[in-house]
Amino acid sequence: MTEEISSVVEVDDQEYIINFGPQHPSTHGVLRFVVNLRGEVVKNLQPHIGYIHRGIEKMCEKLTYQQIIHLTDRMDYLSAHMNNEAVCLCVEKALDIEVPERVKYVRTILDELNRIASHQLWWCSFGMDMGGQTCYFYGLRDREKILDIFEETCGGRLLLSYNTPGGLMWDIHPNFQQRIKDFIKYFRKKLPEYDKILTGNVILQERTKGIGHLSLEDAISYGVTGPTARASGFSCDVRKNYPYSAYDKVDFKEILYTEGDTFHRYLARMEEMRESMKILEQLVDNIPAGDFTAKMKPVVKLPEGEYFQRVETSRGELGVYIISKGDKFPYRIKFRSPNFCNLATMNLMASGFKIADLIAISGSMDLVIPDIDR
Amino acid sequence: MGIRAFKNDEFKDNDTLEQFKHKGGNIILTTVDGLINWGRKNSLWPLTFATSCCGIEMMAFGGSRHDMARFGFEVYRASPRQADLIIVAGTINTKMAPVLKRLYDQMADPKYVIAMGACAISGGPFFLNSYCVVRGVEHVIPVDVYIPGCPPRPEALMYGMMQLQRKIETETVLHKKDTVKEYL
Numbered sequence: 001m002t003e004e005i006s007s008v009v010e011v012d013d014q015e016y017i018i019n020f021g022p023q024h025p026s027t028h029g030v031l032r033f034v035v036n037l038r039g040e041v042v043k044n045l046q047p048h049i050g051y052i053h054r055g056i057e058k059m060c061e062k063l064t065y066q067q068i069i070h071l072t073d074r075m076d077y078l079s080a081h082m083n084n085e086a087v088c089l090c091v092e093k094a095l096d097i098e099v100p101e102r103v104k105y106v107r108t109i110l111d112e113l114n115r116i117a118s119h120q121l122w123w124c125s126f127g128m129d130m131g132g133q134t135c136y137f138y139g140l141r142d143r144e145k146i147l148d149i150f151e152e153t154c155g156g157r158l159l160l161s162y163n164t165p166g167g168l169m170w171d172i173h174p175n176f177q178q179r180i181k182d183f184i185k186y187f188r189k190k191l192p193e194y195d196k197i198l199t200g201n202v203i204l205q206e207r208t209k210g211i212g213h214l215s216l217e218d219a220i221s222y223g224v225t226g227p228t229a230r231a232s233g234f235s236c237d238v239r240k241n242y243p244y245s246a247y248d249k250v251d252f253k254e255i256l257y258t259e260g261d262t263f264h265r266y267l268a269r270m271e272e273m274r275e276s277m278k279i280l281e282q283l284v285d286n287i288p289a290g291d292f293t294a295k296m297k298p299v300v301k302l303p304e305g306e307y308f309q310r311v312e313t314s315r316g317e318l319g320v321y322i323i324s325k326g327d328k329f330p331y332r333i334k335f336r337s338p339n340f341c342n343l344a345t346m347n348l349m350a351s352g353f354k355i356a357d358l359i360a361i362s363g364s365m366d367l368v369i370p371d372i373d374r
Numbered sequence: 375m376g377i378r379a380f381k382n383d384e385f386k387d388n389d390t391l392e393q394f395k396h397k398g399g400n401i402i403l404t405t406v407d408g409l410i411n412w413g414r415k416n417s418l419w420p421l422t423f424a425t426s427c428c429g430i431e432m433m434a435f436g437g438s439r440h441d442m443a444r445f446g447f448e449v450y451r452a453s454p455r456q457a458d459l460i461i462v463a464g465t466i467n468t469k470m471a472p473v474l475k476r477l478y479d480q481m482a483d484p485k486y487v488i489a490m491g492a493c494a495i496s497g498g499p500f501f502l503n504s505y506c507v508v509r510g511v512e513h514v515i516p517v518d519v520y521i522p523g524c525p526p527r528p529e530a531l532m533y534g535m536m537q538l539q540r541k542i543e544t545e546t547v548l549h550k551k552d553t554v555k556e557y558l
Binding site: 051058062078144159 | 502
């Protein structure tokens with residue numbers, strides 16, 4: 001291992017190498033960093049991935065398009081619904097199917113609920129990385145309310161698999177709208193608690209302000225997306241720039257900061273939760289009546305060609321690229337996962353800072369490891 | 375029939391184990407067993423080992439609604455040397471398997487393993503056609519309790535942990551638990 005590092009980076013007598021992971025609570029999974037340290041300062045950092053590589057892309061070549069859905073929500077499990085939607089939208093685009101308005105609205109609502117749930121979990125684990133155990137209980141308390149809505153309508157708590165090419169698996173539960181309205185009312189009261197407990201905290205601010213700076217140029221050239229890039233001033237929200245589902249019908253603000261440090265990545269996600277609630281409020285009362293799915297054949301065969309569709313997950317831009325040879329299986333499917341590109345900037349952000357800041361930086365990126373490895 | 379006539383592999387369900395336990399034994403030994411097992415079963419410290427989706431449900435089990443602290447499981451340990459229990463939450467692939475084996479070897483006796491979710495039991499959704507997933511964690515380390523689901527609900531994990539507690543209750547200090555498994 002030492003040889004493989006020293007062939008890439010010059011290691012002198014003053015430096016030493018430590019392994020960070022794969023089993024480490026702060027990597028949020030099984031990511032491994034090989035960190036070159038001089039004293040306490042990070043000199044170089046190399047992420048090693050593949051500890052949860054499951055070969056999803058290769059497996060998809062033997063599965064029909066309806067079956068692929070069930071593998072995609074195991075990639076980025078915290079934004080499971082968005083991952084499903086990406087494949088569905090790509091298949092619908094290829095078949096040139098217009099899905100009913102009702103489906104678009106329900107999909108968008110579930111997207112935003114999923115985004116809030118994901119950011120809540122990020123918030124509580126980020127708080128825990130910083131040493132605040134209380135955040136963990138506050139975040140999960142509110143997250144369970146969203147999971148109840150999911151469970152009632154979709155049947156699953158975490159992995160929904162509610163989408164299918166052409167629409168939804170079944171219609172929404174009669175309580176769906178009321179539950180969401182109750183949740184928004186509840187969460188509007190609880191979100192200021194989050195600010196009270198963590199955002200204004202002196203320890204958090206000292207540990208995150210000015211730490212892990214990512215410039216706009218680097219964000220663009222490395223292909224960083226999501227709240228991580230928007231905190232650096234890169235306007236990359238797919239919902240805004242290339243609207244899909246019902247995002248063209250709602251009014252919301254794209255959260256942009258120019259500082260690009262850990263604290264502003266934190267703020268970007270906190271603000272996104274507020275924006276998501278705004279979107280929910282606009283949509284929840286206006287779900288149009290109609291079918292929950294378009295008319296689809298039991299076996300979908302895509303016409304020969306190449307298709308691409310992107311959606312905004314809670315971590316950034318997810319792209320689905322399908323090459324079809326006119327068969328019921330895809331010839332090749334490629335996922336452009338947001339976390340993989342975001343991870344590449346890790347060395348850039350962490351070099352020159354202390355090893356303790358590495359925890360804060362990787363926490364603020366909100367990495368989901370199975371999405372990196374696929 | 376004595377407990378020794380059975381092979382180790384046959385001690386799998388809790389009902390059989392409890393039947394043997396109720397047959398009685400040396401009064402001093404059973405008292406000591408009872409005390410030790412009571413201590414062990416009520417302070418199971420799990421290792422923070424989550425590879426994928428099941429880890430989130432494991433976190434939810436530790437969270438406010440389900441509250442694993444009621445059973446004495448709440449102290450998640452980051453180091454395997456301080457942990458009693460490893461909950462394998464998620465897929466294990468060929469690159470991760472040696473790491474898991476090493477983590478298990480680093481844990482101090484007595485140690486227990488829970489295979490949580492379809493991936494840890496058999497490979498789950500990745501059983502067919504995947505070229506790198508280990509089909510079940512029992513190929514790497516011996517498993518005490520299997521919890522089905524993809525991912526299992528926190529309630530299922532709670533039930534699995536309580537089954538493990540039942541299993542611990544039937545242990546005796548006379549026989550050391552077999553924790554060695556031939557690696558593939």
